[in-house]
Amino acid sequence: MIRRLFKNRSIKNRFNAFLDKYKIPREYLSVNRKSVSRALAVGAFWLFIPMPFQMLAVLGVTPFFIFNVPVALLMVWISNPATMPAMYYVEYLLGNLILGNEGEESVEISMHWFTTHWDDIFISMYVGAFTLSIFFAVLLYFLSNWLWRDSVKREKNEKDVIRRRINKES
Numbered sequence: 001m002i003r004r005l006f007k008n009r010s011i012k013n014r015f016n017a018f019l020d021k022y023k024i025p026r027e028y029l030s031v032n033r034k035s036v037s038r039a040l041a042v043g044a045f046w047l048f049i050p051m052p053f054q055m056l057a058v059l060g061v062t063p064f065f066i067f068n069v070p071v072a073l074l075m076v077w078i079s080n081p082a083t084m085p086a087m088y089y090v091e092y093l094l095g096n097l098i099l100g101n102e103g104e105e106s107v108e109i110s111m112h113w114f115t116t117h118w119d120d121i122f123i124s125m126y127v128g129a130f131t132l133s134i135f136f137a138v139l140l141y142f143l144s145n146w147l148w149r150d151s152v153k154r155e156k157n158e159k160d161v162i163r164r165r166i167n168k169e170s
Helices: 002-007 009-022 033-048 054-064 069-076 084-099 111-116 118-169
Strands: none
Touching (some): 033 054, 111 118
């Protein structure tokens, strides 16, 4: 569907004019299997890291990897003020499990509790965050690659079936 949209000449000409005007490398906006898979992996990695300005981190690694930047930025938006407390709690529990720590007995999901106990939970939370980041980055990379290839194969098979029907009818 996205490929069909970009085959439209008028949209393609406006898109190319936009890229030329702002000197944006085409690779950062390309829609292909490798670019999107890398973008999902980069976005998934940074979305689990508890830090401000995750979008800037995505932009910071852009020169080192070639990926679709808008897709990676959209992935980072999964971690937002509504989802962060639950994510941080899961990261903290996973970090305690990995490190073998008992952890805090009464955990509250509030900003006050996090700020007062930050020194106690910092290491556990970041160990859990890096573990989840790496796991989901690798998972999404391979899953998106597989799904993309599978959809292309299915589309090709459907076209072959249509061609066979047309050849039988004629």
